[in-house]
Amino acid sequence: MLDLALENCRINQNIVNIGVKDGEIAKISKSPLKADKTINIKGKTILPGLIDAHVHLREPGYEYKENFRTGSMAAAHGGFTTILDMPNTKPETNTAREFKKKIKIASKKSIIDFGLHASIQKLKEIKKITPLKPASFKIFTEKTENHKISRILQILKGSKIPLTFHCEDPQIIKYCTRRLKNETNPESYSLARPSIAEEVATANALAFSHHYDHPIHICHVSSKKTLQLIKSIKAPVTCEITPHHLLLQKKDLKNAGAIAKTNPPLRPPKEAITVKDLKMIDIIASDHAPHTLKEKKENIWKAPPGIPNLEVTLKLLLTLNAKKRLKLAKIQEMLAEKPAKIFRLENKGQIKTGMDADFVIIDPKKTGKIKADEFYSKAHYTPFEGTEYIGEPVMTILRGKVIMKDNEIYDNKGSYVKSSHITLK
Ligand code: NCD
Ligand code: ZN
Ligand code: ZN
Ligand code: ZN
Numbered sequence: 001m002l003d004l005a006l007e008n009c010r011i012n013q014n015i016v017n018i019g020v021k022d023g024e025i026a027k028i029s030k031s032p033l034k035a036d037k038t039i040n041i042k043g044k045t046i047l048p049g050l051i052d053a054h055v056h057l058r059e060p061g062y063e064y065k066e067n068f069r070t071g072s073m074a075a076a077h078g079g080f081t082t083i084l085d086m087p088n089t090k091p092e093t094n095t096a097r098e099f100k101k102k103i104k105i106a107s108k109k110s111i112i113d114f115g116l117h118a119s120i121q122k123l124k125e126i127k128k129i130t131p132l133k134p135a136s137f138k139i140f141t142e143k144t145e146n147h148k149i150s151r152i153l154q155i156l157k158g159s160k161i162p163l164t165f166h167c168e169d170p171q172i173i174k175y176c177t178r179r180l181k182n183e184t185n186p187e188s189y190s191l192a193r194p195s196i197a198e199e200v201a202t203a204n205a206l207a208f209s210h211h212y213d214h215p216i217h218i219c220h221v222s223s224k225k226t227l228q229l230i231k232s233i234k235a236p237v238t239c240e241i242t243p244h245h246l247l248l249q250k251k252d253l254k255n256a257g258a259i260a261k262t263n264p265p266l267r268p269p270k271e272a273i274t275v276k277d278l279k280m281i282d283i284i285a286s287d288h289a290p291h292t293l294k295e296k297k298e299n300i301w302k303a304p305p306g307i308p309n310l311e312v313t314l315k316l317l318l319t320l321n322a323k324k325r326l327k328l329a330k331i332q333e334m335l336a337e338k339p340a341k342i343f344r345l346e347n348k349g350q351i352k353t354g355m356d357a358d359f360v361i362i363d364p365k366k367t368g369k370i371k372a373d374e375f376y377s378k379a380h381y382t383p384f385e386g387t388e389y390i391g392e393p394v395m396t397i398l399r400g401k402v403i404m405k406d407n408e409i410y411d412n413k414g415s416y417v418k419s420s421h422i423t424l425k
Contacts, residue, residue, distance in 0.1 A: 002026060002035035004400050006359070009046040011351065012329075018046070020357040023399030028353060039402070041361055041395075045328065048336040048351050049081025049358025049398060050314065053135070053343055054219060054240060054285035056306065057083070059105055061090025066290040066308075066378050068109035072414060073376035074288070074310040076404040079360035079393035081112050082348055082417060083310075084135045084339075087119035094119040096128035103132070103416045110414035112398055113358075115345060117164060120144075126155050126424075133418035135343040136164040136217060141201040142173070153212040161421040162215040162238075162342065163208075167201035167226070168193055168264055186253040186300040190265040195223040198264050202226050210235040217342060220245060220287050222264040223271040227280050238282040238342050243313045244383065245273055246284070252383055258296050258303030260383040262289065265305075275325050282342065284334045286313045290379035308379035312370055314360070316384065318391025322364060344420045361395040368392070376409060 004020040019027035019035060027033060057071035075083050085106070087093035093102050099118055106114050118134040120126060126137070137156070139149065152163065177192040202218060209216040210233055218239040221227055230239050244260070250268045252260045260266060267273075273281075289306025296303050314335075320326035340349025347356045370387045372380045396404035403412045 002033055003037065004357070005033040005035035005038045006046070007032070007038055007040045008043050009041045009361075010043050011046060015043060018351070020400040023357055024347075025351065025353050025355050025357050028351070044394065045362040045364060046351065047328070047332050047360050047362060048349055049356075049360055049396065050079050050335045051082045051084070051339040051345065051348055052080045052286050052288065052310065052313075053084045053283060053339040054086065055083045055288040055310065056086045056088065056290070058089060058290065059109070060102070065292060068106045069111070070376060070378050071288070071290075071310070072110040072112045072114070073409045074308070075112050076396045076398075076409055077376050077407065078310045078312070079314040079362075079396055080310065081358035081360070081396060081398045082114065082345060083112060084115045084117055084343060087117050087138055092119050092121065093117070094121045095125045096132060099129050099132050099134065106414070107416060111403055111409070111412040112414045113348075113417045114414055115343065115417040115419055120152060123151055123155060126152065130159060130161065130424045133421070133423070134161065135419045136162040138164040138166070140166045141205065142166070142168060142170045146204070149208055153208060153214050156214060156424070157212065159422050159424050160215055161419075162217045164217045164219060165201075165205045166219050166263070167198050167205055169197040169200040172197035172200060181301060184299070186257050186261070187250055189253055189261055189300050190250040190267065193263065193265050195225060195267060195271050198222055198226050199229055202229055206230065206233045206235055206237060209237050220264065220285070221273065221281065223267050224273055224277060225271065227273060227277060231280055240283045240285045241273060241278070241281045242285060242287045243309055243316050244307050246275065247316060248383055253300070256383040258298060258300050259381050260307070261300060261303055261305050262287070262307050263305040275320060278326070278330065278334070282334070283338045284313070284317070285339070286310050288377070290377055293379070293381050296381060307383060308375070308377045308381075310377060311375050312382055312384050315370065315389040315392050316387070318362065318364060319389045322390035345417050346420050348417065357397065357400040359397040360393045361397075362391060363394045364391040366392045366394070374407070
């Protein structure tokens with residue numbers, strides 16, 4: 001007997017019933033299914049539960065900005081069932097001890113499944129962290145010297161664990177920022193960290209991937225030229241875009257001030273990435289980077305960078321779909337299939353028997369305006385405030401359990417998702 005049947009689900013043009021047993025997809029069938037519990041989806045579209053490969057849930061250390069409870073509720077509200085949390089917490093997730101601690105905290109508080117990226121301080125921790133199955137090791141090019149990257153890749157050799165990069169060249173940033181520090185127009189932030197800084201750091205990262213033939217993942221690509229660089233090299237590299245780098249531009253800094261401040265910054269029209277460029281990009285990740293409103297109200301130089309996106313990403317992408325600018329299959333690929341593949345989340349990212357029964361159900365006709373006061377995130381602001389959207393997630397299901405329905409969140413306990421990269425000996 002099945003635990004749950006989802007009746008009348010739309011997958012492409014087909015209407016199917018999906019049977020769930022022990023949290024996994026047990027059956028996909030056109031004929032009716034018998035189960036302990038049945039939910040009639042009434043022909044709405046079903047996608048695999050979305051995976052956000054880049055979020056900052058800020059715990060431990062910055063709980064006043066966000067925590068695993070509020071952040072995971074925001075994720076469920078936005079249609080996500082798995083998040084990969086970034087290591088720039090306090091303390092950093094750069095030792096096996098801190099990594100285990102974070103698993104413990106998140107296991108208690110997260111309502112959705114989660115994996116973790118690790119960072120690196122002491123090289124000898126790398127081999128202690130890999131048995132804990134991190135999604136990747138993350139590097140800020142601003143803080144990591146080249147000889148260290150070489151050492152890291154020598155240690156990681158044979159593991160295929162991706163090295164994830166934030167690419168901005170520190171020298172260019174330093175020089176340009178110093179020149180502009182007295183400007184008060186928020187748009188000058190974009191010039192303080194120009195595209196060339198990203199291109200130089202990306203070229204550097206690509207050289208490492210090329211030389212060591214090791215998989216790297218480039219976070220939040222902000223400019224067309226950076227994309228062209230990535231595409232020009234034969235190396236195992238994947239890349240990511242955020243909704244703000246896709247949909248906003250430098251002028252939005254003028255409109256929204258530091259609310260639109262992020263690293264790398266938003267770009268002028270000539271440099272900005274557009275929907276047409278998505279064919280060159282592997283995944284969309286939110287880079288959910290919440291801060292307090294008080295912090296974001298400081299001037300453009302003092303306010304911290306980062307935009308909270310978990311609750312707007314899918315709505316914005318569904319709007320592109322409604323306007324026939326982006327296929328639903330592409331959304332599914334970039335927010336479920338590919339992130340599962342890159343970070344090796346074996347049971348996630350596809351609607352197929354044997355996979356985790358993670359789903360998001362979409363009403364493609366539901367319209368509204370983005371309103372940050374409706375967020376479950378602690379960060380009640382967004383540069384997308386007031387943006388009209390067409391299409392929204394109406395139900396999120398994690399391993400067969402409804403965790404969001406019509407904007408209401410239901411309590412749940414998420415689990416740690418191991419990445420099945422080969423472990424180092
Ligand atoms: C991120 C943050 O606030 O942690 N900020 C940002 O502007 N993207 C850090 C990061 O991802 O670079
Ligand atoms: Zn970054
Ligand atoms: Zn980030
Ligand atoms: Zn909602």
